[in-house]
Amino acid sequence: MSDNETGDTSTDVFHDAKANVTGEEVTQDKTESETVDKDEAFKDVVSAEAEESHETGSLEPAIESVEVEEGDNDTATIKSSKADIPVEGTRTEETDGTITSKVETETEQPAEHREVIANQIQEEHENYPNEIIDDDAERVVSPVEEVQQLSTSSAPAPAPEAAPEAAPAEVLDDPQESIVSSFDSASMVKHSEEIPPLPLRDQPVYINMEDAVEPKAAVKSFKQWFNLKLKSVNNSREVLTPATTLDQEEFLRELGDIENFDLLVSRLNRNNRDLFSKSDKDRQVLNTGATTLRMTFNEIKTGIQYTNNESLIKSIDWEFWSLVCNDYTEVVNTRHDQLIENITDGIPKELRGMVWQLMTNSKSFSLEELYRTLKLEDSPFEKAIKRDLARTSFVTTSEVKNKIDDLYEVIKTYSVFDPEVGYTQGMAFITVPLLMNMGSSEAFCMLVTLMKNYGFRELFMPSMTGLHLLLYQFDRILEDIAPDLFSYLQRSGVRSSMYATQWFLTLFGYKFPLDMVLRIFDIVIAEGLQSVLKFAVNLMLKSKDHILQLKFDDLVSFLKEKLFYYYLIKTDIVQEESNPSLMTGFQRELKSITLESYRLDDFVRDAMKVELLPLNLKRYxxxxxxxxxxxxxxxxxxxxxxxxxxxxxxxxxxxxxxxxxxxxxxxxxxxxxxxxxxxxxxxxxxxxxxxxxxxxxxxxxxxxxxxxxxxxxxxxGSATSMSSGVELSSNLEMEVKKTMERNLEVMEENRGLEEQLSLLEGEYDSLKKELEELKITHKDLKHRWGSLRKVFGE
Amino acid sequence: MSASQGRTTTAVKLVLLGEAAVGKSSLVLRFVNNDFEENKEPTIGAAFLTQKCTIGERTIKFEIWDTAGQERFASLAPMYYRNAQAALVVYDITKPASFIKARHWVKELREQATKGIVIALCGNKYDLTVNDEAEEDSGEVSETSKRKVSVNEGQTLAEEEGLMFFETSAKTAYNVNEVFLAIGKKIPEASQNGGANPSRGESQANGRIDLSAPVSSEDSNACAC
The missing domain is CATH 1.20.5 (Single alpha-helices involved in coiled-coils or other helix-helix interfaces)
Structure with missing residues (x-):
């Protein structure tokens, strides 16, 4: 919860800061329509939370800042000899001398401006440090946001147009009135009190990498200011800004670098760094390419002049674009805001291809040569590419239809050139806008450059880290700017990858007609791939109230299909509502949605109002x-x-x-x-x-x-106690005696019997003998009897 | 969150997976709008559609995530099949490579998706082979046929993996509604509202072993000494 709260606060600041920027611009710009526009925009962005308590006394410092500019102009004229910004000598004859000299005088101003402001700040801080601290303790302001604001708020100064120069008195006459008339809310004016205009503006004077001189005075004064801020931040209880958590030195270093606060400058420096990291030979090739491109500028201009199409000729700011073509770096440094404005309005169709290539340093004859060679080689993706091209309405319904062979060649050749990436569905959406504006070999060069330098390669790599990174950054920015919306989506289970994947992979080409994509391309080429986040975030913000009312399934289909309707002209929406079919309707719908049915300029302008700090992006x-x-x-x-x-x-x-x-x-x-x-x-x-x-x-x-x-x-006992057992023992003894006597008798008798027995035995023996004798006699007798019988028988 | 429907409505999160250009979006288009487009746009990221249909007593609301087929979008796929109750793995019966890819998807789903996810295997572009008369009877792929993946192959994979199997044609609407109805029937009534919120219940019950489960062969007489 506390997370959300801090997020909320920073959002407020963010809005306020933006409002302030707009305000500064208005003071400079005298065009009526512009003022109205900005005013509206301002109302859009200033949140309801803008405090009114600071109204009183808030105007005073704003006046001071105007005075500074005035004084600045004075010093500029006095010290006009200082010209530390080299001007490249490769101008075409077309550029007239007056512009050149003007540029030179103008370029001096930032330096002076810086010094004056720097001094002023120091003075201010000496005079009212307490006030600032008090102020800060009350209003939680992240130093990062402030610096961002500062870097942009002072931005218009280096490119003062002829009008302010001629009429500084006017501004001085009644600055208060002019400011009040421009904005009727005090909060953003209050801001200019809170934050002294800081001398960061001079830092984009990075013409070449070699010339990137560190603006020491600015950094010094900035550090003083920052330390002051840090103190105030530490004093206030509720604040927890990145500054308190980051290493201070590191933070200072980051803050001291303008690259961290301006996508355009950041992009340019990266392009330049890349250019200077190349070998001399390669750089020369690229320079030659650029020179060739510059020469076509005249041809294009004369060509258009021949057509006698007055409105077309007038619609293009030839002077400005010739400067861009001659030295883009210098234009970034000297006419930063004008450049952004012009790019926001769209690079003229006729110049687009050339300007893009010059911005990206893409044209290289050697690479074009390589293209012609590689073109002949086979790619494993041929079938897939052909199949997808045939069924991609972005291709089949656009003007590039005639160039479909070129489109196929470029994509196929790229898949040969960079086999690691090969072919990814969605590449056609990136290549079509290129082919619309340049030849196929040039388009190939630029595709390679975009892939390599702009991070498109990571987007299309099989791992798709670039895509995941963008989705993450998108989430974080949304969380910062619209925490309620972000948390609602989170709670509903809708992830950015569910709807935003195709936005990023096709730079919105999946849903938008080519014309819109070209405009998005203008921004992306000037500010880098991450600027698509501006478009994405802006779309979300514009439909925020509606999104907050939707449930999951409606939510997804709305985000995928209808989020863009915010920029449709009303009648189309009605028509679409009556025909709610989603996918089927799409192709027909695409044909019916032409440039006229979208409020294209609003779409780009609103998106450009979304502030993205490279610092934050890097952090994310x-x-x-x-x-x-x-x-x-x-x-x-x-x-x-x-x-x-x-x-x-x-x-x-x-x-x-x-x-x-x-x-x-x-x-x-x-x-x-x-x-x-x-x-x-x-x-x-x-x-x-x-x-x-x-x-x-x-x-x-x-x-x-x-x-x-x-x-x-x-x-x-019986033996011893005789008295008691005498009878018994005598009886017993008698009995024994009797028995013995009897025994003796028996023995006597036995002896007698034995004698009798022996007698009898003897008798028996004699009897036996007698028997024997008798037996013999018997035998004899028997024998005799036998003989007798014999005698008688016979 | 998505409980605005009546009680009998079951929300079913369904994800379509399969190689590029096999006809995933076309199947959905046929099912949701009963329409067909030749040369349908390649899907970038994923598309989301819903369709309600009634099966018996129940109303089933399909929340369909139609994913991009190209291999490198695979890193986005888990977000879509996470928490899905049903998946439709599509291949092109005229492209053997797409069948191999289908195999991979089935494997990945079995490993990574919710346990008990209902998977249907879908051999699309049936219309391209309708004129091949011979193959109708034999079930074999004849030399001249545009068909490169036989019905048997599809059926075998489906049986091995326990999938439903259909051959479909988004062009002629052959079997398209049947696939979705069959999926709907297989969705248990209990899993209502499950798919509405991918952030809910990130439980990935993939291939885990339940160590807390009781070991069945417990012996009650164990060592009384």
Missing amino acids: EAEYEEIHRLETEREEEMETLRTSNGQLTREIRKLESAYAVLNREHVDVANEMIQGKVLIANLQDENKSLEAEVADLNLRVASLEKELSEQKPDRK
């Missing part, structure tokens, strides 16, 4: 890279975890089967054990019964022993 980029790095790490970790998980799963399975085996074994053992236990139990029972038996037996033994021991003393 760093954040994104950190997040991305962590994500990749996480993914790698996930991957390793997944593989180790797989291994562990296998191990688990192995262990499980081993466990099952063990379990079975365990069961067996357990069973055995149970049986053993039963056995033991039985044995124990047996044992017990045996023990009992033993005990019983022991008892019996004991009792028997006892009995026995009882019996013994009994016997002894």
Whole structure:
């Protein structure tokens, strides 16, 4: 929640800052219509939260700032000898001398301007440091935002037009009135009190990289101011700006660099840096290319003059564009705001191709030569490219239809030239606008330049890091500018990648007609790829109230299909509402939506009002890279975890089967054990019964022993106690005696009997003998009997 | 959030995946608008459409994410299939490469998407082979046929992976509604409103082992010593 709050505050500041910029411009610009425009715009951007409490006394410093400019002009005329800005000598004859000299005198002014302002600031700070601190403690202002504001707010100064120069008195006469008439809210005027105009403006005097002299005075005064700010920031309780969390030195360094506050300058410097990082030979090739392009300027101009198309001739600011063509860097440095305005209004169609190429330093004869060679080679993407070109209405319905072969060649050749990128759906949307404005070989050069220098390559690389980065930056900017909208989308589960992917990959070409894309291209080429974020954010802001009312599915389809209707002219919207079919309608719709049905100028102008600081973009980029790095790490970790998980799963399975085996074994053992236990139990029972038996037996033994021991003393007792057992023993003795006597008798008798027996035996023996004798006689007799019978028988 | 519909309406998040130019957007266009365009624009990023249809008692509201087919948009795909209850993996029956890609998508879905996601495999551009009479009977790919992926191949993959399988033609509307209806029928009633919010429940139950599950072979007699 606290996050949101701080976001809110910075948004306010952001808006205010913008309002202030607009205001400054109005003071300079005398055109009525412009004033009205800006005024409207201003009302748009100034948020409802603008405080009114600062109204009183707020005008005073604003006047001062006007005075500064006045004084500035004075000093400029006095010290006109200083000319530290080299002017390139490659002007065409077309440029007339007056312009050149004018440019020279004008270019001096920023330096002087800077000094005067710098002094002024120092004075101011010496005079009212407390006020500023108090002010800050109340109103939370991020130093970054302020500096951004400063860098732009002082911007108009270096390019004062003839009018202000001629009529400085007018401005001085009643500056208060002019300011009041321009804006009727005090908040933004208050701002100019709060923040002294800072001397940052002089820094874009980066003509060549070699000439990039550090403006020391400015930095010094800036540092003083910054330290003051930092103190005030630290004093206030609720503020938590990046300054407090960042390393101060680092922050100072970043703040001291104008590149961080101006996309246009940032882009130019990157282009120039790239140019100067090349070898001398390559640079020469590019220079020759540029020179060739410059020469066509005259041809184009004369060509148009021949047509006698008065309105066309008048519609083009020939003087300005000739300056752009001659030395773009210088125009950026000296006519920064005019340049932005003119580009916002659209580069004239006739000059567009040339201007684009000069801005990007793309034309190179050697690369064109390479194109012609590579063109002949085969690409693995040929089929896919052909198939997509045939079914891309952006291509088939546009003027480039006749150049479809060139389009195919350029895209195909690029896929050969840069096999790592190859071909990505969406490339056609980038190439078509190029081919609309230049020859195919030039378009190829520019495509290569855009890919390489402008970050398009990352957009189309298989990993699409550029796309993810843009989406992240888009999210963060939206979060800063419209936290409520951002959190609503988050809560609804709608991610920017769901709807904004195609915006960025095609620079809005997927939904917008070519004319709009060309205008977006103007900005992108001047300010870099990241300026598409301006368009994206602007579209979101314009439809914010509507978006906040939508539910998920309506939300997605609205964001994808209808977000652009804000810039449709009313009648078309009605027509569209009656025919709500989304996808089918689209192709027909595309044909019906011509340049006239969109408020094209508003679209571009509104978008350009969205302030993007390269500083913040860089910061977001760093954040994104950190997040991305962590994500990749996480993914790698996930991957390793997944593989180790797989291994562990296998191990688990192995262990499980081993466990099952063990379990079975365990069961067996357990069973055995149970049986053993039963056995033991039985044995124990047996044992017990045996023990009992033993005990019983022991008892019996004991009792028997006892009995026995009882019996013994009994016997002894009977022997000793004669008196009591005399009779018994005498009886017994008598009995024994009797028995013995009897025994003797029996023995006597026995002896007698034995004698009788021996007698009888003897008798028996004699009898036996007698029997023997008798037997013999019997035999004899028998024998005799036999012989007798014989005798008788016969 | 998306509970504005009646109780009987089931919101089903469905994602279309498949190689470039197999006819994903055309299938959706046919299903949602009953329309067909030759040379449909290539999808950049993804398209979102909704369509309601009634199956028996239930009203099913399909929230369809039609993704871009080109390989390099694959890095965006997880966002769309995350939390999807249904997926339609499309290939072109005249392009074998698209069938291989379909295989990959099925694999990725099985690994990364919500468990229990209903997947239908869809061999599109059936109209291109209708004139091949021979293949109708034999099921084989004849030499002259434009068909390069046989019905059997598709069916086999579907059986292996437990997918529904259809051959469709967005051009002639053949089987298009049937695919979506079949998906709708397979969506369990319980999973209502699930797909409306991708940010909800980021649970990725992919390939995890439930260590807390009880081991079944527990022995009650374990070691009494």
